Amino acid sequence: MTHIDPRAALRTTLAGFDERQQKIVGGVIAVMIENSDRVKEREWITEQFTQIVMLSGDLEQVERVDQGIDAVQAYVQTNIDPILSACYRLFQIVAEDLAPRAKEGLSREDAVAHALGYFVPEDA
Secondary structure, eight states: OOOOHHHHHHHHHHHSSOOHHHHHHHHHHHHHHHTGGGOOOOOHHHHHHHHHHHHHGGGGGOHHHHHHHHHHHHHHHOOOOOHHHHHHHHHHHHHHHHHGGGOOOOOOOHHHHHHHGGGGGTTT
């Protein structure tokens, strides 16, 4: 049985996302790190995800509000599972990576910067 490195698999997943999806992962992971006590609250994380989707979208081209709502809803329905799955994996991996350094007084910014490092290919 072949062992798949979870960090390499995460990097592959993140590399497969388009630019908007990557921006959303970055936004969601920053919110998750800032509010780590709430990440298991499905309703809360869904609300955060939806807000970040709205901020990441190109809604200036929408002519009517209902078109914008429909576009956001469709995007959320299509993308919430793969993006949040990646966010949760990234959150867990960052926690594991930084746990040995916790006594150093790491900041949330340190954790976000570490998380964003997973968007860079390992061989770069």
